[in-house]
Amino acid sequence: xxxxxxxxxxxxxNSLPFEPLKVILGTLIPVLxxxxxxxxxxxxxxxxxxxxxxxxxxxxxxxxxxxxxLFQSFADALKVLxxxxxxxxxxxxxxxxxxxxxxxxxxxxxxxLMPVGHQMVVTNVNVAIFLFLxxxxxxxxxxxxxxxxxxxxxxxxxxxxxxxxAISYEIPLLLSIVGVILLTGSLSIVDIVEKQDxxxxxxxxxxxxxxxxxxxxxxxxIPFDLPEAESELVSGYNTxxxxxxxxxxxxxxxxxxxxxxxLCSLLFFGGWRFPFDYLLGDIGMQLSNQLGIIWxxxxxxxxxxxxxxxxxxLPRVRTDQLMSxxxxxxxxxxxxxxFITAIITGFxxxxxxx
Amino acid sequence: MSEVIREISPVRQYFKNLFDGVxxxxxxxxxxLKYMFLPKVTEVYPDVKRNLPQRFRGRxxxxxxxxxxxxxCIGCYACVKVCPPQTIVMETIKGEDKKIKTTRYExxxxxxxxxxxxxxxxxxxxxxxxxxxxxxxxxxxDLVYGMDKLAKYVEKPNMYMPPDGKxxx
Numbered sequence: 001x002x003x004x005x006x007x008x009x010x011x012x013x014n015s016l017p018f019e020p021l022k023v024i025l026g027t028l029i030p031v032l033x034x035x036x037x038x039x040x041x042x043x044x045x046x047x048x049x050x051x052x053x054x055x056x057x058x059x060x061x062x063x064x065x066x067x068x069x070l071f072q073s074f075a076d077a078l079k080v081l082x083x084x085x086x087x088x089x090x091x092x093x094x095x096x097x098x099x100x101x102x103x104x105x106x107x108x109x110x111x112x113l114m115p116v117g118h119q120m121v122v123t124n125v126n127v128a129i130f131l132f133l134x135x136x137x138x139x140x141x142x143x144x145x146x147x148x149x150x151x152x153x154x155x156x157x158x159x160x161x162x163x164x165x166a167i168s169y170e171i172p173l174l175l176s177i178v179g180v181i182l183l184t185g186s187l188s189i190v191d192i193v194e195k196q197d198x199x200x201x202x203x204x205x206x207x208x209x210x211x212x213x214x215x216x217x218x219x220x221x222i223p224f225d226l227p228e229a230e231s232e233l234v235s236g237y238n239t240x241x242x243x244x245x246x247x248x249x250x251x252x253x254x255x256x257x258x259x260x261x262x263l264c265s266l267l268f269f270g271g272w273r274f275p276f277d278y279l280l281g282d283i284g285m286q287l288s289n290q291l292g293i294i295w296x297x298x299x300x301x302x303x304x305x306x307x308x309x310x311x312x313x314l315p316r317v318r319t320d321q322l323m324s325x326x327x328x329x330x331x332x333x334x335x336x337x338x339f340i341t342a343i344i345t346g347f348x349x350x351x352x353x354x
Numbered sequence: 355m356s357e358v359i360r361e362i363s364p365v366r367q368y369f370k371n372l373f374d375g376v377x378x379x380x381x382x383x384x385x386x387l388k389y390m391f392l393p394k395v396t397e398v399y400p401d402v403k404r405n406l407p408q409r410f411r412g413r414x415x416x417x418x419x420x421x422x423x424x425x426x427c428i429g430c431y432a433c434v435k436v437c438p439p440q441t442i443v444m445e446t447i448k449g450e451d452k453k454i455k456t457t458r459y460e461x462x463x464x465x466x467x468x469x470x471x472x473x474x475x476x477x478x479x480x481x482x483x484x485x486x487x488x489x490x491x492x493x494x495x496d497l498v499y500g501m502d503k504l505a506k507y508v509e510k511p512n513m514y515m516p517p518d519g520k521x522x523x
Contacts, residue, residue, distance in 0.1 A: 056386045060396040313386040314379065329372060 003289055006119045030122045034111045042254040046073040048301070049254075049308045056312030077247065085243035088151065095149035100241065100248035102142030106135045107255040114262055115190050117272045117292030128189040129177060129267075133170075136218070136259065139252065140166040143220075143227060143237050146249070150240040158236025161319065162227035165217055168323055169224075172330035173214035179207040179334075179341040180267050193271035197278040201268045206337045208268045210330050212303075215263065217322075219256040221307055223314040226322060261303035265296060272296040411468040412487040416459055416504035417480050417512060426480035426511055429454035433472035433481060441465035442472065461504065463489055464497040479511030 016022045047062065047070055054061030062069035087096055113128045115121035125131055140162055147159020180200055184192045201208050217224035228236035238249045265271055272292030277284030288295070317325070362370070397404065406412075417426045429446035445458035473481045484506065491497055
């Protein structure tokens, strides 16, 4: 059962007259998709976050430009790009210019590993989830680089905080995913989604909450936004940035948050699959396979909305609270989760029986 | 009476902390979710305008009689004298019929402090504070309102009515 969209696309590429043209277009179109689609979704996400946070605070948010204020983010982007690109005098010029790129590129890169629908994945790597998380954690190097090269106390403090936070939260993040991997028996995201007849959230609820908390910390969202704490560090590592470089930081934050939502839906909520599609038989499979991108987008937007909802509710944690929470609570809980999952899957697969 | 200090074991404290944290987050999230669906307090100003009170002091107006189109002003200069920022400019001539006629009446609404002293002091009720308040302009000179821009045609003079309903003398 093939995805109609993928089939049309493949036929289109194969019907091209020249062999080199097939190779070039077959490479360029997915690359263009990976680069442009996250940027376009970011505009939607910024608007949606501002609207939702306004609703939480009993305001209306941007609602003047376009339908429901949808084009507000385009206007803001234009304004940011028109700003002067300031590089402070004592900054490390090369690192200062390199840092925003290093923050932004990993965020975009992981989209090539993300299956957005049935057969709709750019590269189906068999260690995708491992690669995904290792590439995503590269962002921290860019943040430290930005903090260091700005030659500003607050920026450096933000960069150091980002590293400390990443080291603490990477471990429970990975350990919580181990539970899912044990259930699936594969590191490929496509396999993980295809084996979720029953969504993983019903099998691994604890792992989901640990994963969500750690992922929030990974993308530096409130309540774990210590590296860019506005009230303490005057927005931390990006204090000295302006214009296009600041825009890159800003885009990276939203791209990463979207990735968070996407990972939540892929690992725990059945990715592109319609809820309980295996009960609906053939219709369910068709719904999942043909319209998968819609379900995936809805689920991801739901988790993005939850992130915004948390932003509207919880205050920022202190550094010592952040550390003790990671090492004293999340790490033991995720180890406990692996332990229980391993025993149960062992019994179910008959590893303990003679 | 000595106070009894109950020691909680570290293990119980650990799970109590965990439970308390989850409970606090749950309560907070529930409250913000409720607020998400409550009516919003924002006034969408240019689309929806607030109902103004009856004695709102907006832009100033110079009244004419609606029936015969004659101005109500008798040229007594009371408003000019009472105006605190001295922004009212008035010129009068004595007409053929020995009656004083106002030929020039100008007010800079940028200088006007909307105190309504002029309206109160006018013996014939020829002035009024309208409910119009969107008077911003691109040019400073547009703020000087002459007789043509201040004109407003009314049926009866704007006499001050105290709360007991009797007109001023």
